[in-house]
Amino acid sequence: MRSVTINPSRMCQPIGAMHATLGIHAAVPLIHGSQGCSAYPMRMFNRHFREPAQIAVTALGEGASVFGGRDNLIASIKNVIARRNPELIGVITTCLSETIGDDVEGIVRETIDEIEEVEEEDVIPIVTIHTPSYVGSHITGYDNALKAFVTHLSKEFDESDEKLNIIPGMINPGDIREIKGMLDLLGVSYTILSDISDTFDAPIILPKPSFPNGGTSVEEIENCAGACGVISLCEHAGGSAAKFLKGKYGMRSDAICPIGVSKTDRFIEAISDITEKEIPYELEKERGKLIDAMVDVHQLTYGKKAAIFADPDIALGIAEFASELGMEVVVLASSTSSNAFMDAAKEISDGEILNGNDLYDLHRAVKEKDADILFGHTMCKKSIPAGEDNIAFVRCGFPVYDRIGYYRYGIMGYHGGIYLSDLIANAILDRYGQYG
Ligand code: SF4
Structure with a gap:
């Protein structure tokens, strides 16, 4: 057993919380930590989405590390409100502020009281999100953020409406658009908690608005308690918020990551079951097109040994789809x-399961299991064996920064499945030629 990590496979908690916050309209993530805790995630977002991510930081230095970050946090909240005029601030803690032990909720309450006394009006919602990065990962951070938003903002309703809450997790704008497309075909009205499809993939508008026009509004989050149900697409990143909504408001809840045929079938059946909507012919047609695309590439994919690395729910979804394509999942990470x-993972694969291991372990497993194809984000390129043993590589997950436009396309749903199946087949063709 190694006591050192070589090429970490995970990112830190605050990056997940920032991702969730930036899917809320006119929201500013305020990092309560050192400057590096905001600079590195901003760079990740810029490289993956090719979009600016506006993130504020309390910039704790040596003095605050010893005496506490109270003054920095109060000044930063006032600064962000004065300069950006946001509709919500997410105060995101870091390793440093958690270790100092700042009473962040208390400081935020004190700041709100102070501003309200001077301004004589209510301050925008300021939500504290605890993300100590010495436990968990970016996925835990996203999960904590979503739970904080629904806990803090959702309001009791007398009657439930027909809306369905969807908690997407750390997925791409293209995936969210695929999900919205399926919900539109089903005739279901919905709230996406939270929606980055138009904030991280925003059009150029002149004059430039202070915030992108998209994102879930604070009002929609307040009203999410009245929905008829909630589905989390990535249970590890959003499952806690779904659990809260189910427990507090008694709404129906499910968790399905719709990648591949059977998981998308289950997703649509769950929506139909919760909302009592008929499944339209258009969705059957899309399903048929996916099956056709799979048949077209089956001679390339059948029998190939796949190594899959991704965030947990995405990895399981891709693994199931790889099995549907006749591949053997030899490494699932x-x-x-x-x-x-x-x-x-044990239900899907008889191969090696890597549960939070580093990319050094992934590299070893890929070699030992003699994989033909690897799925993973850009940094997984380090896990591809060099030279003659080089294998096919399909980019997926976050971050992907060595190709342009990946975030625009979804791998979820039937239509996303066609895109993923094409990606897989083309990667095999590039590496092994026509007959694999
Ligand atoms: S791991 Fe901790 S110190 Fe490092 S960037 Fe993340 S929150 Fe900041």
């Missing part, structure tokens, strides 16, 4: 350690 992932 999650960025984040989880018992639920381990149990589900």
Whole structure:
């Protein structure tokens, strides 16, 4: 057993919380930590989405590290309100502020009281999100953020409406658009908690608005308690918020990551079941097109040995789809350690399961299992064996920065499945030629 990590496979908690916050309209993530805790995630977002990510930081230095970050946090909240005029601030803690032990909720309450006394009006919602990065990963951070938003903002309703809450997790704008397309075909009205499809993939508008026009509004989050149900697409990143909504408001809840045929079938059936909507012919047609695309590439994919690395729910979804394409999953790896992932992975693969291991272990497993194709984000390129043993590589997950436009396309749903199946087949063709 190694006591050192070589090429970490996970990112830190605050990056997940920032991702969730930036899907809320006119929201500013305020990092309560050192400057590096905001600079590195901003760079990741810029490289993956090719979009600016506006993130504020309390810039704790040596003095604050010893005496506490109270003054920095109060000044930063006032600064962000005065300069950006946001509709919500997410105060995101870091390793440093958690270790100092700042009473962040108390400081935020004190700041709100102070501003309200001077301004004589209510201050925008300021939500505290605890993300100590010495435990968990970016996935845990996203999960904590979503739970904080629904806990803090959702309001009791007398009657439930027909809306369905969808908690997407750390997925791409293209995936969210695929999900919205399916919900539109089903005739279901919905709230996406939270929606980055138009904030991280925003059009150029002149004059430039202070915030992108998209994102879930604070009002929609307040009203999410009245929905008829909630579905989390990535249970590890959003499952806690779904659990809260189910427990507090009694709404129906499910968790399905719709990648591949059977998982998308289950997703649509769950929506139909919760909302009592008929499944339209258009969705059957899309399903048929996916099956056709799979038949077209089957001679390339059948029998190929796949190594899959991604966030836990995405990894399980891709693994199931790889099996549907006739591939053998010889390595199944999650960025984040989880018992639920381990149990589900054993059901899908007889190969090696890596539960939160580093990319050094992934590299070893890929070689030992003699994989033909690897799925993973850009940094997984380090896990591809060099020279003659070089294998096919399909980019997926976050971050992907060595190709342009990946975030625009979804791998979820039937239509996303066609895109993923094409990606897989083309990667095999590039590496092995026409007959694999
Ligand atoms: S791991 Fe901790 S110190 Fe490092 S960037 Fe993340 S929050 Fe900041």
